[in-house]
Amino acid sequence: MTKQNPSTIVWLQGLTCNGNSHSFFNYEKLEVFSKNFHILHHPQINTQYSLHDVLESDFSFDFLVIEGALSKNPSILSRFEIPFTKIVDNLEKRARYIICAGSCASFGGIFRLNNPEEITGAVFNGKKQGGYWSEQKKNVINISGCPMHPEWFVQTLFTLRNSSNILLDEYKRPKEIFSYFVHHGCLRNEYFEWKVDCKDFGLKEGCLFYEHGCQGPMTHANCNKILWNKTSSKTRVGSACLGCTEFDFPKHALYETHKNMSLPATPFGISKRAYYSLAGIAKSFKIERLEKRLIDENN
Ligand code: SF4
The missing domain is CATH 4.10.480.10 (Cytochrome-c3 hydrogenase, C-terminal domain)
Incomplete structure (x- = not known):
């Protein structure tokens, strides 16, 4: 049997309290996780690439994890003076799957409350379809929760790594967890x-x-x-x-x-x-x- 290479992850943070990252860091079997997944970039831990490196490159990767709410308005959110919209648009094209980690990335969460016109989730704005992306993007999966449970996140990544067959509910959440x-x-x-x-x-x-x-x-x-x-x-x-x-x-x-x-x-x-x-x-x-x-x- 040939050994499968680790699946690759780029982790991006929008408007967030970092709670989903911290939830993930508490996952009990990080050793097992790291044998199967390689985090190319995460803003809070030492990773192989900085965000700048990733943006300068053109390699593709398996999972773009988005933590935090998004906005199409470049004056609301930027990183290192780069509008966040430019960052998301660059990275989403290079990822097989987009995983929304937590309720802010999924639906807009607490950040959306004061400005629902401009702050949204990836493909939902609260209940409405149409968040950062105006249409239902096929490769987006929501792992909602404030924070998400680390097992939900890891279980979903393993399912996608081992088979592309995952059943989702009407809010693009894995049915295995959210039924x-x-x-x-x-x-x-x-x-x-x-x-x-x-x-x-x-x-x-x-x-x-x-x-x-x-x-x-x-x-x-x-x-x-x-x-x-x-x-x-x-x-x-x-x-x-x-x-x-x-x-x-x-x-x-x-x-x-x-x-x-x-x-x-x-x-x-x-x-x-x-x-x-x-x-x-x-x-x-x-x-x-x-x-x-x-x-x-x-x-
Ligand atoms: S039984 Fe149901 S409603 Fe009552 S505390 Fe438990 S979850 Fe909440």
């Missing part, structure tokens, strides 16, 4: 079913949907399947899912449940009438076990 909801695998599902609220952040008991703004039933991501640092997730430690993988992140009033006539939004894909009827019945049962502390330190 799940954060709600799937959350340890609080029983509380959700019986409508038992979490009394405060950080507690083990109760569901965070009713009072604490949990977006788990509407957020596509497998955070409760592939845990963070192989250990935990927001909802496991008693903090609400903030919906960070979705096109409309960040919503206003995080940690608050948006209610209409004192009723919370319905979980994804469930009719309001059915949900509120079921919820009313479930809430009428008082299940004593679910009202108690899971671990009672006094007994």
